[in-house]
Amino acid sequence: MMKNIAVLAGGNSGEYEVSLKTAQNICNILDKKQFTPYFIHVRGSEWGYTDDLGNTFWIDKNDFSLMLSGRKMYFDVAFIAIHGNPGEDGKMQGYFDMLHIPYTGCDCFCSALTFNKYFCNVVVSHWHVPIAPSLHFYKDSAIDLTQIEAICGYPCFVKPCNSGSSVGVTKVHEIGELQTALAEAFLHDDQLMVEQFIKGREMTCGVARVNGRVQALAVTEVVAKNEFYDYQAKYTDSRHELITPASIASATETTIKRYSELIYEKLGCKGVVRIDFIVDSKEKPFFLEINTIPGQTALSIIPCQVKYLGIELKEFYQNIIEEAVQRFQIDDNNLTEC
Numbered sequence: 001m002m003k004n005i006a007v008l009a010g011g012n013s014g015e016y017e018v019s020l021k022t023a024q025n026i027c028n029i030l031d032k033k034q035f036t037p038y039f040i041h042v043r044g045s046e047w048g049y050t051d052d053l054g055n056t057f058w059i060d061k062n063d064f065s066l067m068l069s070g071r072k073m074y075f076d077v078a079f080i081a082i083h084g085n086p087g088e089d090g091k092m093q094g095y096f097d098m099l100h101i102p103y104t105g106c107d108c109f110c111s112a113l114t115f116n117k118y119f120c121n122v123v124v125s126h127w128h129v130p131i132a133p134s135l136h137f138y139k140d141s142a143i144d145l146t147q148i149e150a151i152c153g154y155p156c157f158v159k160p161c162n163s164g165s166s167v168g169v170t171k172v173h174e175i176g177e178l179q180t181a182l183a184e185a186f187l188h189d190d191q192l193m194v195e196q197f198i199k200g201r202e203m204t205c206g207v208a209r210v211n212g213r214v215q216a217l218a219v220t221e222v223v224a225k226n227e228f229y230d231y232q233a234k235y236t237d238s239r240h241e242l243i244t245p246a247s248i249a250s251a252t253e254t255t256i257k258r259y260s261e262l263i264y265e266k267l268g269c270k271g272v273v274r275i276d277f278i279v280d281s282k283e284k285p286f287f288l289e290i291n292t293i294p295g296q297t298a299l300s301i302i303p304c305q306v307k308y309l310g311i312e313l314k315e316f317y318q319n320i321i322e323e324a325v326q327r328f329q330i331d332d333n334n335l336t337e338c
């Protein structure tokens with residue numbers, strides 16, 4: 001039977017524009033013989049669907065329904081394509097859990113944990129995946145400069161814990177630049193991390209369930225033409241190069257894939273995620289972060305990796321929707337048992 005899919009787009013972060021493109025691309029790819037996608041624009045408390053004639057219909061948040069042509073319409077699955085708040089940080093997932101509506105991707109807890117870079121690093125290091133030494137501060141914490149010098153040294157990175165697209169991220173070369181970097185990160189979040197700089201090549205690896213098995217898709221090298229992969233480098237085609245598959249030693253590629261699959265499984269991820277690493281001069285990959293709603297515009301890394309594997313994008317997204325439905329069937333059974 002034809003399924004109505006709400007593709008959620010926009011959100012409240014610096015990644016709003018990218019999310020619109022990600023969501024539009026997913027709408028375009030979905031198999032129209034099986035799915036009717038509805039592009040749902042989310043911004044603050046306004047969540048709406050605009051039809052081809054330009055009429056906007058507002059979502060009734062009590063039951064996530066739309067009143068279309070005088071009839072109440074429900075969705076079979078919510079396809080969350082919002083990067084950052086509120087799609088990647090667990091908030092939307094919590095909302096859909098409460099309404100018992102199937103949604104794609106990681107659950108509420110996994111999304112919230114992985115969205116916080118510092119806490120996610122602590123958990124991931126527990127499974128012996130290398131991470132750079134770092135420190136965590138809240139806005140009202142005392143900041144110990146000697147500790148930063150000793151643990152992280154210079155250069156180091158200052159990043160908001162909950163952010164994305166390098167928004168609020170600064171490479172700090174010397175102590176004199178630290179205060180400005182801290183202030184910048186605190187503009188975007190009330191907690192930040194200071195992390196040791198890892199000199200090396202930047203790699204990123206998509207992971208999803210393919211034919212029922214957790215599989216690293218491919219390793220892509222990100223060559224930033226700026227000092228690091230900052231916001232401008234990410235969203236200006238001429239400021240970066242994406243190489244799939246990365247030209248690296250096969251042992252390094254295997255290690256990155258193995259870490260990526262391990263992290264996906266241990267964190268209980270769902271849908272497609274992308275995990276970033278820096279590989280140092282000794283070929284050691286350091287985990288940087290996990291993106292549970294990675295960019296999926298026509299030019300993004302994930303679609304490129306899926307195509308590289310020889311999988312049709314239409315089929316790939318169909319699997320992700322089916323996974324969402326299945327998970328909720330399992331939850332339904334548990335509900336009945338209660």
Ligand SMILES: Nc1ncnc2c1ncn2[C@@H]1O[C@H](COP(=O)(O)OP(=O)(O)O)[C@@H](O)[C@H]1O
Nearest residue numbers: 157163164165166167195196197198228229289
């Ligand atoms: N410890 C680090 N060492 C080297 N480069 C880093 C480090 N941390 C971040 N970067 C650079 O900053 C970019 C953004 O950092 P990241 O942690 O991935 O946050 P975001 O969620 O904003 O993408 C990375 O893609 C990388 O270029």
Ligand SMILES: [Mg+2]
Nearest residue numbers: 165166276289
């Ligand atoms: Mg990143």
